[in-house]
Amino acid sequence: MLSVRNLHAFYGKSHVLHGVSFGVGKGEIVALLGRNGSGRSTTAKAIMGLVDATGEVGWQGKEILGKKPFEVAHLGLGYVPENRDIFPKLTVHQNLLLGLKGSGKGSRWSFDDMYGMFPRLKERQHTEAGVLSGGEQQMLTLCRTLMGDPDLIIIDEPTEGLAPKIVELVAQYLQQLKARGVSVLLIEQKLTIALSISDRVLVMGHGSIVFEGTPQSLRADPYTRKEWLEV
Secondary structure, three states: EEEEEEEEEEEEEEEEEEEEEEEEOOOOOEEEEEEOOHHHHHHHHHHHOOOOEEEEEEEEEEEEEEEHHHHHHHHOEEEEOOOOOOOOOOOOHHHHHHHOOOOOOOOOOOOHHHHHHHHHHHHOOOOHHOOOHHHHHHHHHHHHHHHOOOEEEEOOOOOOOOOHHHHHHHHHHHHHHHHHEEEEEEEEOOHHHHHHHEEEEEEEEEEEEEEEEHHHHHOOOHHHHHHHHHO
């Protein structure tokens, strides 16, 4: 579905990504791991058209590099940024409404799905999003993106700052996406969640992919974990 080839990205004159290449298949969860500053978030932003980049980004056989972010989103890619980008003065339900594309008919997801996965959001559906806890805001951001019915969702650090119980909920949520045929590119620092739910694992270092393999192969590779992941 998603094919990234020889991707280079820049912030002004700063060269951040150096020939990144990987793919994500249909219904596959791929974890993109690495320390802060390794280029993981920049990779997501380059795919979504949010930073200057060169190379190739293929989506379902079509080249999308150079398209505007809203054009990329309308092609079926969802993006959940690290900063929990909710609308604080709108209610939970209104935030979810904003995620719908068109009439929302034909979507594989409904409000009932969202409230079923995260009952806490149902309890607070008429509450302004700005007063939610960090974990609740993360749930809301995930669900709002999903209401747009993406075929692939890029999620940047969804468990950052969350309590262990909420981290478990997020892991279950991602597995439900896979069960419904949605592909996931998961940018994460927590090895436990990444290795437990991913089909494949990528490790980034200094703007390049330095490892690609199964969760089992990364577990069996202490050098890569120590060199590129452990703090």
